[in-house]
Amino acid sequence: MKILVVCGNGLGSSFMMSLNVQKAMKELNIEGSCSHTDLASSKSEQADYYIGSPEIMDQLNDGKRKVISLINMFSLDEIKKALTTHILEG
């Protein structure tokens, strides 16, 4: 399982989110890796799931990629809830 966290610049927001996603994956016992990148690079990088803010996900969503949008990007609870509904139950 590979999760890619995406933001506009691939530096700050996505990096912080990926630290929380990694934490959430550990707590939920999801096996796999999580990295972060910018929007342009993410379009050519394969991943099982893409995570980011709704505007960024709108641009990545081509009907084939599995995208997960987060409103409150720094909330560990929201990340856990999103991973549970999309990955564990999905």
Added chain:
Amino acid sequence: MLHLIMNDILGTPAILVGLFALIGLLLQKKGIADVVSGTLKTIMGFIILGAGATVLVGALDLFGQMFEHAFHIKGIIPNNEAIVALAQKTFGAETAMIMVFGMVVNIVLARFTKFKFIFLTGHHTMFMACMLAAVLSASGITGVALIVIGSIILGALMVFMPALLQPYTRQITGSDDVAIGHFGSFGYFVSGTIGKYFGNKEKSTEEIKVPKSLGFLRDSSVALALTMALMFIVVAGFTGSSFIEDKLSGGTNFIVFSLTQAITFAGGVFIVLAGVRMVIAEIVPAFKGIADKVVPNAKPALDCPIVFPFAPNAVIVGFLSSFIAGVISMFLLPIFGLAVIVPGLVPHFFTGAAAGVFGNATGGRRGAILGSLANGLIISFLPALLLPVLGSLGFNGTTFGDADFGIVGILLGNLLKLFM
């Protein structure tokens, strides 16, 4: 032996940051594979950063020549990545030292004062460290004194800038758990304050319909390539085909040449970003890990886009107002005898959008518009005023873009002039 340690190990910035990453990884008790790959990647990141500088410097220089030929005045492209990458040749070791010891000062201040902020936007920590190294060095401070003074100022900024914004940040996020750690803070603070006094909170930007089509500007490499292409081609029109084709392009058509140079610049910045990402990838988690252990109730201070989802319309309104102010400033700057700061879509997008969200939280639509107009003026005038205190680094045709680099650099540089 001492010479080897002082000059070749501590004096080679790539090795130095690799060493810091190594210590960070060992402190976190990572496995051998993680330690080796993390250290190597950090060193590689620093080398990639330098490679990016080589790519963009040529385009930057050409833009400067064209602009000066056309308008007989200096045209400056404000871009943090470009100036930091260029500065690493001179201030690489100083930047790395100030960055790491600044983080230590941040942890100490968060531990012992009531400001519990841990500044996690690693690339801005690095950029500010670089700016401080340049200003201090231009004022004649060197060696240990430069590192000590630089680290104290950096650590203090990492705590006080989020603290300054926190009353407004709370109004946006509705909680006190998270702060903004971004060195555009001064612009957001001004925007929030203008919103508070001149705006009307009841009329939020979120009630208006705003086209979502500007969302592609969130893709910073696209936004940068687009601005640079526009700027290069407009300037090329004024420079004239004969000068460009005779002196600069070696005969290639001036429009095609300008377009390739514009995208080369954006490509260079893209490489630098990739390098920066690798440099901070190991250092920030180590910093966060240590801070979490040492500082009870630490509050993370995060990059500015975390406020964007709270007011998506304010993001667009803020960007447009800030950019308009940037374009107006371009014509105002020469009147004051200052270098022309070419407005960039990337700084106006990120800081203008955040200023819009702050202005909206305190003063609704009017707050968002007026606040980000102010931000646009701030990020046009401060970078121009910053140039003289940067010393020789200020002659490369680029400068730091965001508000706090300007405020801090200008205050520090002029203050030191009184004493040195």
